[in-house]
Amino acid sequence: QVQLVQSGTEVQKPGASVKLSCKASGYTFTRFYLTWVRQAPGQGLQWMGGINPNLGTTTYARQFQGRVTMTRDTSTSTVYMELSSLRSEDTAVYFCARLTGDSDGLNWFDPWGQGTLVTVSS
């Protein structure tokens, strides 16, 4: 079945960087865009950006530009999201999700990875 499996919990200090992974299985990796969404404790969902696994091209949300880098490794069907200059406000659960669509150009996020908790604390 289609599945996204994310890397484990991270604890980082302010100013550091973190690199998360999301391994896809059950479908052709290069056919579907992959996105990253984060959720701060008790808060809603915030789209961070995404990557075309076939071309490696990326789109980032305005508020993360300059701090986020998304890459992929087609040999292992894995996408990565690196966030730098971490601050306490980056403490959140980070999800990857596949952009799924239909022939009418409508899109939705399915499935989602299980999430990775990142805690930023000195």
Added chain:
Amino acid sequence: DIQMTQSPSSLSASVGDRVIITCRASQGIDTNVNWYQQQPGKAPKVLIYAASIVQSGVPPRFSGSGSGTDFALTISSLQAEDFATYYCQQTYNSPPTFGQGTRVDLK
């Protein structure tokens, strides 16, 4: 960016109740709205996409409606496993944006 405004932000209901959650977009978005359910500590799961299409495997008590700027998610008869947080999302243009969420808990 397109703003998605959900209401209510929370509601208390009983098993068997009919529940309606609404979402308003800041501009017209055709039917480019999706609804997700999130259980505590879990990833969101899509219930409805393209405003009204029920995802495979989702119980038929869930339905979606609307187009343009106003959308609704209806749970016809709330079950115990439906107590969760629900989010609308627009994918009409980038960036995709979410509503702030509606928490449904037990009255």
